[in-house]
Amino acid sequence: GEDVEQSLFLSVREGDSSVINCTYTDSSSTYLYWYKQEPGAGLQLLTYIFSNMDMKQDQRLTVLLNKKDKHLSLRIADTQTGDSAIYFCAERASDAGGTSYGKLTFGQGTILTVHP
């Protein structure tokens, strides 16, 4: 089955870049996602990348995808204290068999702490 792995903690200083890494196992993944969870809240989609892309940039966020190594990363430039949250990597399997119904498999979540 699918498996998604992330490191649990990352601590950075305000203004530095943060890089959160993720590895996944399902080579048939179609979309890969980064979700953000702020304290006491549900998950919100931060960004996503389609599996035929290797990079996506959206303002301060850069997503890099290495399909060969099944490695996904999220870079946050100029990290702010408001970026402190839990970040989840997730993958969506191919629906070719018609049985995934849009299920996402999530990693353990990386707790990002930004120090002033």
Add this chain to the structure above:
Amino acid sequence: DVKVTQSSRYLVKRTGEKVFLECVQDMDHENMFWYRQDPGLGLRLIYFSYDVKMKEKGDIPEGYSVSREKKERFSLILESASTNQTSMYLCASSTSSVGTGELFFGEGSRLTVL
């Protein structure tokens, strides 16, 4: 604005009690999901539903059941709550239409079983 609403944000129940967690979405989504979130384990899928009255087991269905009588509502049921079911429960929905497959999440229901 899209919305997934979980009726109870915080619940405290006793071992052996029956627990209902309700989730409603207003986006006419076909797919609905119940995940459980525990520190260091991330989100684990309990059950999901791709249509009214249809349900499929996720990765950790033991001790849980679900009900989907209407398209907009998906309920998670703990027939006899146990302390190891103390957790944060997250409901999500998505469309089956072609697109990014994004899941939309509710705010979560934090359940404590004493």
